[in-house]
Amino acid sequence: MPxxxxxxxxxxxxxLISFAMRRxxxxxxxxxxxGVDALKKLAQEKVDIILADINMPVMDGLKLVSLVRNNPSxxxxxxxxxxxxxAEEDRKRAMSMGANAYLPKPIQTxxxxxxxxxxLDIK
Amino acid sequence: MGKDSKILKSAEEFLQIFRRGEEFTKxxxxxxxxLRYRIAELEEALQQSSNEARIKNYEERIRVLExxxxxxxxxxxxxEEENKDFAHRYIExxxxxxxxxxxxxxxxxxxxxxxxxxxxxxxxxxxxNLIGAERFCIMLIDDKTTELVPVASEGIELEEIxxxxxxxxxxxxxxxxxxxxxxxxxxxxxxxDIYKPLVCIPLKIxxxxxGVIAIYxxxxxxKAFSNVDYELFNLLAGHAATxxxxxxxxxxxxxxxxTIQGFLELLKEKPKK
Numbered sequence: 209m210p211x212x213x214x215x216x217x218x219x220x221x222x223x224l225i226s227f228a229m230r231r232x233x234x235x236x237x238x239x240x241x242x243g244v245d246a247l248k249k250l251a252q253e254k255v256d257i258i259l260a261d262i263n264m265p266v267m268d269g270l271k272l273v274s275l276v277r278n279n280p281s282x283x284x285x286x287x288x289x290x291x292x293x294x295a296e297e298d299r300k301r302a303m304s305m306g307a308n309a310y311l312p313k314p315i316q317t318x319x320x321x322x323x324x325x326x327x328l329d330i331k
Numbered sequence: 332m333g334k335d336s337k338i339l340k341s342a343e344e345f346l347q348i349f350r351r352g353e354e355f356t357k358x359x360x361x362x363x364x365x366l367r368y369r370i371a372e373l374e375e376a377l378q379q380s381s382n383e384a385r386i387k388n389y390e391e392r393i394r395v396l397e398x399x400x401x402x403x404x405x406x407x408x409x410x411e412e413e414n415k416d417f418a419h420r421y422i423e424x425x426x427x428x429x430x431x432x433x434x435x436x437x438x439x440x441x442x443x444x445x446x447x448x449x450x451x452x453x454x455x456x457x458x459x460n461l462i463g464a465e466r467f468c469i470m471l472i473d474d475k476t477t478e479l480v481p482v483a484s485e486g487i488e489l490e491e492i493x494x495x496x497x498x499x500x501x502x503x504x505x506x507x508x509x510x511x512x513x514x515x516x517x518x519x520x521x522x523x524d525i526y527k528p529l530v531c532i533p534l535k536i537x538x539x540x541x542g543v544i545a546i547y548x549x550x551x552x553x554k555a556f557s558n559v560d561y562e563l564f565n566l567l568a569g570h571a572a573t574x575x576x577x578x579x580x581x582x583x584x585x586x587x588x589x590t591i592q593g594f595l596e597l598l599k600e601k602p603k604k
Binding site: 224316 | 460
C-alpha cells in the first residue's frame with residue numbers, strides 16, 4: 209500500500225491532488241500544508257513518494273527537498289515538484305536539489321497519476 | 332531301315348512338339364509382357380486418379396481454411412476496432428473523471444466557507460490552479476454607483492485597476508449583458524490593458540450579474556482552452572457568484588449582529604450612580 213505525501217498550502221490544490229492520488233489502487237494519501245508540516249508527517253509515517261509545491265509559506269518546497277535529501281532515512285523517497293512556475297530556472301533548481309520530476313500547474317491529473325505510478329513502479 | 336525311319340519319325344514328332352512348345356512359350360511371354368504393360372498402365376491410371384482426388388481434397392481444405400482465415404481476419408479486425416473504441420472511451424471516461432474531480436473540488440472549496448475574504452481567496456486559487464491564469468482580477472458591481480469595483484487580483488496591483496462603468500468596453504458589456512467573452516486566441520502580451528481582457532466571465536446569480544472575472548494572461552504552459560476550462564468558467568460564473576454574494580451578506584450581517592449585540596450590552600449596563 210503506497211503512502212503518498214501531498215505537500216501543498218492551497219486547500220484547493222491539496223484536495224485536487226489528493227483526489228487524484230486516491231485513484232491509485234490501495235494508496236493512502238497524507239496531507240501537509242507546508243514543508244515543516246511535511247517533515248512532521250515524515251517522522252510519523254512511512255512515506256513512499258512526496259508531491260510538493262515549490263511556493264509555500266513557512267518552508268518552501270525547495271528547502272523541503274534539500275532537507276529530505278540530506279536525511280539518511282528519507283533520502284531515497286522520490287519527490288515530484290508541482291508549481292505554478294513554468295520557468296526553466298525553477299525546474300533546474302528543484303532538480304539540482306534532488307527532485308525526481310517536475311509538473312507545472314495547471315496540472316493534468318492523468319499526467320500526475322502516470323508519473324506517480326512510474327516512481328512507485330505500479331503498472 | 333524301318334528302325335531308322337521310326338527314329339526319324341519320332342524325332343520329327345519331338346521336334347514338332349518342341350516347336351509348338353517354343354511357340355506356346357513365346358506366346359505366353361508375349362501375353363505376359365502385354366499384361367505387365369497393362370498392369371503398369373492401370374497402376375499409373377490408379378496413381379493419377381488417386382493424386383487427383385488428393386489434390387481435389389487439398390484444394391477443398393485450402394478453400395475451407397482460406398474462408399476460415401478470412402472470417403478470422405474479419406473478426407480480428409472487428410475486435411481490434413472494438414478495442415480501439417474501448418481504449419478511446421476509456422480515455423474519454425478518464426478525462427471526464429478528472430474534469431468532474433476538478434469541478435467537484437472547485438465547487439466544494441467555493442462553498443466550504445462563509446468568510447468573504449476566504450471565498451475571494453478560493454476563487455483566486457481556482458483561477459490560478461485549475462484554469463492556469465497568471466494575471467486577472469475579480470470585480471464586483473457597486474449597487475450604489477453601478478460601477479465595477481476591483482476586489483481581488485493576481486499578477487496586477489489592485490490599486491492599478493480602475494473602476495469600470497457597467498456597459499463600458501468589453502468588461503462593462505459582459506457585466507451588462509451577462510454573456511462571457513473569449514478572445515480568439517490566448518496569446519499573452521507583455522503589458523496588461525485593463526480594458527482588453529483575454530477572457531471575461533460574468534458572475535451571475537440566476538440572471539442577475541453581481542460582477543465579473545477578467546483574465547489578462549495565462550501561464551506559459553497554457554496554450555489553449557480545454558473543455559474543462561469552459562466547464563470551470565461556467566461553474567465560476569454561477570457558484571463563485573453565489574459564494575461571494577452569500578459570504579458578503581453573511582459577513583455584513585455578522586458585523587451588524589455584533590454592532591447590535593454591542594448596543595444591547597450597552598443598554599443592559601446599569602447606569603452608574
